[in-house]
Amino acid sequence: MQSNPNPIQIPFNRLSLVGSEIEYLQSAIQSGHVSGDGSFTKRCHQLLESSLGSAKALLTTSCTHALDMSALLLEIEPGDEVIVPDFTFVSTVNAFVLRGARPVFIDVRPDTLNLDERLLEGLITPRTRAILPVHYAGVGCEMDSILEIAGRHNVPVVEDNAHGLFGKYRGRYLGTFGCMATQSFHETKNFSCGEGGALLINDLKYVERAEIIREKGTDRSRFFRGQVDKYSWVDIGSSYLPSDMLAGFLLAQLEKRELIQTRRQAIWETYRDALDYWAAAIGATLPMVPAYCEQSYHMFYLLMPDLDSRQRFIAHLRERQILSVFHYLPLHLSVMGQKFGGQPGDCPVTEDVSDRLVRLPFFYSLAENEQNQVIEAVLSFEG
Numbered sequence: 001m002q003s004n005p006n007p008i009q010i011p012f013n014r015l016s017l018v019g020s021e022i023e024y025l026q027s028a029i030q031s032g033h034v035s036g037d038g039s040f041t042k043r044c045h046q047l048l049e050s051s052l053g054s055a056k057a058l059l060t061t062s063c064t065h066a067l068d069m070s071a072l073l074l075e076i077e078p079g080d081e082v083i084v085p086d087f088t089f090v091s092t093v094n095a096f097v098l099r100g101a102r103p104v105f106i107d108v109r110p111d112t113l114n115l116d117e118r119l120l121e122g123l124i125t126p127r128t129r130a131i132l133p134v135h136y137a138g139v140g141c142e143m144d145s146i147l148e149i150a151g152r153h154n155v156p157v158v159e160d161n162a163h164g165l166f167g168k169y170r171g172r173y174l175g176t177f178g179c180m181a182t183q184s185f186h187e188t189k190n191f192s193c194g195e196g197g198a199l200l201i202n203d204l205k206y207v208e209r210a211e212i213i214r215e216k217g218t219d220r221s222r223f224f225r226g227q228v229d230k231y232s233w234v235d236i237g238s239s240y241l242p243s244d245m246l247a248g249f250l251l252a253q254l255e256k257r258e259l260i261q262t263r264r265q266a267i268w269e270t271y272r273d274a275l276d277y278w279a280a281a282i283g284a285t286l287p288m289v290p291a292y293c294e295q296s297y298h299m300f301y302l303l304m305p306d307l308d309s310r311q312r313f314i315a316h317l318r319e320r321q322i323l324s325v326f327h328y329l330p331l332h333l334s335v336m337g338q339k340f341g342g343q344p345g346d347c348p349v350t351e352d353v354s355d356r357l358v359r360l361p362f363f364y365s366l367a368e369n370e371q372n373q374v375i376e377a378v379l380s381f382e383g
């Protein structure tokens with residue numbers, strides 16, 4: 001095999017061990033309880049509930065599966081409509097399409113890249129069954145307006161908070177605004193166990209059924225609490241609970257949340273301070289964070305002047321052995337989106353930013369000298 005003459009030196013993301021991950025993994029194995037809902041899972045639930053103030057947290061095998069659960073809990077049926085940002089990961093919409101819903105794509109704001117709440121009311125119809133704000137980059141959507149409009153039309157709000165754990169909007173934690181919210185612990189997120197997620201439930205009326213759906217449609221959770229003397233099939237459901245080994249790994253990361261977030265904040269601010277002047281000079285823009293949003297420091301992105309400069313910028317960094325990436329092709333123009341009638345021009349802001357966005361290497365263990373190398377490489381790009 002030929003070796004790559006120009007290997008990546010600074011990856012886009014790197015798994016970081018920050019605390020007791022290996023110890024907890026070992027302890028889960030030694031305890032003999034490696035299936036779901038063991039002691040580490042319970043500790044993750046308690047930590048999420050007490051730190052966020054969410055009524056109920058349930059670990060899941062992924063954010064995708066937490067979204068699937070939310071669609072089941074809302075009893076989404078064929079013909080229902082759900083409003084999802086055009087600029088998001090496919091899972092936000094797939095969960096609802098799986099139930100037969102028709103996605104209605106809402107364009108995003110050009111400043112925060114969050115769904116544009118000014119367009120929301122015009123997209124609501126008598127068939128609208130859910131609104132799915134995604135807190136892009138962990139910067140809160142305009143939740144006051146969104147909740148006001150949703151409330152007036154009696155439409156449930158589910159937050160896809162995959163980016164936003166421990167971020168806040170007007171002093172309140174993201175993930176606690178909707179009737180439900182979903183989290184991701186995929187390896188690219190701030191806190192990870194490889195593959196994992198959580199469903200946060202803020203409206204207590206969904207808790208009992210969520211436990212059943214997560215346990216293959218059985219009342220197994222009630223059985224383990226001694227509330228019923230045998231467990232049986234009582235509803236539809238699937239297997240959405242992760243192994244306690246993964247929960248142990250995750251707990252170790254969640255316990256170090258202050259350390260992780262403080263470090264991510266420092267990396268983010270270093271990028272901003274170092275690149276501010278350069279960006280203005282070449283016509284690029286840095287992320288916008290409203291004063292009333294405490295972001296979760298999930299990513300550092302740039303909006304380049306156009307597609308051509310974005311592609312040349314990625315190649316420029318790659319020549320310097322640095323991997324930068326772009327993401328989120330407009331959902332309405334994807335193969336599936338077009339099946340739902342998506343046409344060029346439907347969501348002009350998404351179409352524009354999707355061409356221009358680039359994400360820099362950003363992870364907990366990004367060393368100071370590595371970040372300096374990235375910054376130097378960026379500053380040597382002259383547009």
Ligand SMILES: *Cc1c(COP(=O)(O)O)cnc(C)c1O
Pocket residue numbers: 061062063064065088089091092134160162163183184185186195196197
């Ligand atoms: C990562 C991500 C998901 C999916 O998370 P998984 O845990 O990989 O299923 C969903 N929505 C958004 C916005 C994401 O960034």
